[in-house]
Amino acid sequence: MTALERDLNLINGRVGILDRGNLLRLDWITVLLTVALAGIGIGVLYSASTGPVAVDYPHWKQAARFLIGAVLALMIVCIDYRVLISMGPAFYVVSIITLAAVLSPNIGTTVKGGQHWIILFGPVRFQPSELSKLALVFMLAWYLDRVGPRVRSFPFFILAFIVWGGIVGFVVAQKDIGTAITMVPLVFAMLIVAGCKWRHIAIVVIAGLAALPAAYSQLSENQQSRLDSFFNPEKADAAASFQTLQAKIAIGSGQMWGKGFGNSSQTHLSYLPEFHTDFVFALLAEEWGFVGASTVIALLCLFLMRSLTLAVSCSDLSGRLLVVGAVSILACHILINIAITLNLMPVTGLPLPFLSYGGSFYLTVMMCVGTILTVHARRRFFD
Numbered sequence: 001m002t003a004l005e006r007d008l009n010l011i012n013g014r015v016g017i018l019d020r021g022n023l024l025r026l027d028w029i030t031v032l033l034t035v036a037l038a039g040i041g042i043g044v045l046y047s048a049s050t051g052p053v054a055v056d057y058p059h060w061k062q063a064a065r066f067l068i069g070a071v072l073a074l075m076i077v078c079i080d081y082r083v084l085i086s087m088g089p090a091f092y093v094v095s096i097i098t099l100a101a102v103l104s105p106n107i108g109t110t111v112k113g114g115q116h117w118i119i120l121f122g123p124v125r126f127q128p129s130e131l132s133k134l135a136l137v138f139m140l141a142w143y144l145d146r147v148g149p150r151v152r153s154f155p156f157f158i159l160a161f162i163v164w165g166g167i168v169g170f171v172v173a174q175k176d177i178g179t180a181i182t183m184v185p186l187v188f189a190m191l192i193v194a195g196c197k198w199r200h201i202a203i204v205v206i207a208g209l210a211a212l213p214a215a216y217s218q219l220s221e222n223q224q225s226r227l228d229s230f231f232n233p234e235k236a237d238a239a240a241s242f243q244t245l246q247a248k249i250a251i252g253s254g255q256m257w258g259k260g261f262g263n264s265s266q267t268h269l270s271y272l273p274e275f276h277t278d279f280v281f282a283l284l285a286e287e288w289g290f291v292g293a294s295t296v297i298a299l300l301c302l303f304l305m306r307s308l309t310l311a312v313s314c315s316d317l318s319g320r321l322l323v324v325g326a327v328s329i330l331a332c333h334i335l336i337n338i339a340i341t342l343n344l345m346p347v348t349g350l351p352l353p354f355l356s357y358g359g360s361f362y363l364t365v366m367m368c369v370g371t372i373l374t375v376h377a378r379r380r381f382f383d
């Protein structure tokens with residue numbers, strides 16, 4: 001047995017690195033939920049594109065990104081997820097290199113106060129911090145699977161946070177606080193699945209809370225004003241609270257059944273900023289009302305619950321770690337985006353999975369779907 005075979009534990013001859021037969025073992029409930037949510041997202045963006053402030057017909061671009069993402073997800077399904085986990089360190093190193101490259105003034109591009117992007121060619125841009133989320137999941141799955149029960153020892157437990165900090169540090173340096181926030185529950189969820197001790201979790205949480213004042217002092221003036229406007233709305237600067245105010249107006253005006261497709265006044269009259277990205281849920285609620293918005297939330301919850309069910313059904317620890325990591329990424333985006341739109345959290349600029357317009361993020365979402373599906377497709381090989 002070669003070192004690679006031993007590392008991947010490829011003992012069962014039925015399991016290969018590549019297997020197109022996995023496409024016959026898809027979880028069709030997850031697939032249907034994905035298609036339904038993607039279709040709703042394209043429809044919402046089509047409505048946004050009909051107004052006078054349309055953004056270059058984003059629905060067509062979003063449909064193309066969904067198709068590209070679907071192909072990418074199916075390619076991931078065909079790969080033995082243990083191979084992907086074994087490549088976790090490589091993904092991690094490549095992610096670190098691209099994140100560091102963004103900070104170079106000759107490579108990275110500043111957009112809206114943050115240096116997050118690399119221009120590939122023409123208008124095509126790439127955001128390394130988005131794909132770094134999944135790279136972190138694969139790296140932590142590799143580490144925690146190899147550590148095994150030793151994760152209950154504090155040194156091995158804290159080493160997971162050192163691995164996590166290697167990526168998060170670069171993300172914070174890019175002033176991408178929203179992306180950094182989504183990586184916090186990711187590491188905790190995977191450590192809990194790996195079997196760490198709860199008192200170790202408590203120690204890290206207490207230390208993190210104690211560091212919040214120092215973290216606040218390192219934020220930019222714009223980020224601090226967003227926090228201040230949330231916690232002290234009566235003293236808030238009008239510009240800092242403008243987005244959330246317009247989002248609340250949009251949601252409230254939708255009432256029970258909404259104003260109807262293409263009839264969003266907040267969008268079409270240019271009142272609501274970022275209506276096709278960070279505040280797409282407000283556009284949805286204005287046009288589809290409480291019923292439509294609640295239906296979309298229900299579909300998102302069903303997707304997350306189904307994914308967690310698939311994780312529980314997998315007897316292999318590394319597979320469970322991958323699914324929980326991927327679900328943590330999506331769940332954090334869903335929770336924070338909707339909470340921000342409802343003015344329950346400060347504005348951080350996080351898109352909503354399947355609905356928000358965006359390239360790098362959408363591909364990350366579809367890669368998460370592919371990761372969940374490939375673990376499900378191979379779960380019975382380890383029973």
